[in-house]
Amino acid sequence: MPMVRNTKQRQAVLEVLRGARTHPDAAWIHGEVRRALPNISLGTVYRTLDALARDGVIMTIESAGQATRYDYKHDGHAHHHAVCRGCGAIFDIDAALIAPPPAPSLPVGFQVMDVRLEYHGICPACASQKH
Amino acid sequence: MPMVRNTKQRQAVLEVLRGARTHPDAAWIHGEVRRALPNISLGTVYRTLDALARDGVIMTIESAGQATRYDYKHDGHAHHHAVCRGCGAIFDIDAALIAPPPAPSLPVGFQVMDVRLEYHGICPACASQKH
DNA sequence: ATAGCTGCAAAACGTTTGCACTAGT
DNA sequence: ACTAGTGCAAACGTTTTGCAGCTAT
DSSP states (O other): OOOOOOOHHHHHHHHHHHHOSSOOBHHHHHHHHTTTOTTOOHHHHHHHHHHHHHHTSEEEEOOTTSOOEEEEOGGGOOEEEEEETTTOOEEEEEGGGSOOOOOOOOOTTOEEEEEEEEEEEEOHHHHHTOO | OOOOOOOHHHHHHHHHHHHOSSOOBHHHHHHHHTTTOTTOOHHHHHHHHHHHHHHTSEEEEOOTTSOOEEEEOGGGOOEEEEEETTTOOEEEEEGGGSOOOOOOOOOTTOEEEEEEEEEEEEOHHHHHTOO
16 A cells, blocks of 8 residues: 655645635646745646545535535534535535434445535625616 | 427437437437437537526536436436446436425425436446455 | 527536656665 | 755646527416
């Protein structure tokens, strides 16, 4: 198995993600990390985010037709998301308010790494500007 | 409000989607629809899928780094998905086996159009070829 | 008649990758 | 020293879009 190195790029990306109050995409993260490491490349940001997601440190949120958003898993405090179909805004929902999903009939041998519950719809802001 | 036309392109795309036993992407759908309408363009397929998704007739499944998959909502027979992180394969899960999600603390005024529950992980095939 | 819809092709977009080099272990 | 990680830039695959012509209403 591969050894994982603790580079400043990885630290910086994680730091930005941990401090983010939103659910940023790779480009935004790149811009923020640049303030600490001006020469970091977007490619490295993607590679780092990929690794962090595979390690389960962060999670990804894919919205149709929009850039993938990334979400730091704060101290195992699980939460789900409400995704606006109009503007792509993402709202956090405390998982504690939702009953834990029961074990369903998954394919035999399927190893679950992540359960995600998403409410898709229209946020108030987008609903009001509709005609 | 915009009028929706019942073109043969739209009919054909819907027909293919209804008969699909898998969760195809736009390119596959395009190939299939071509058998009925050889001149239909990929752009039209995308525009049609977009409209159908907005109407709630079909749903989209976004996997990280892979093409968006489309899923016809058969007669309101709701189901959820298990998505393989390795190969992108999607397995259906009967929603009847899962407790109905309780009303959570959504943003005030948020109109829910779709609730999706996804189990992300590794399918048996991908797990066996790992070392 | 009049918009909506289409085909085409080009472009935009997010993301990945090959390479030579750097740096963590 | 060894090799994972990096910066750069080019390439990739998916999706969108401008436009002129077509077609359902």
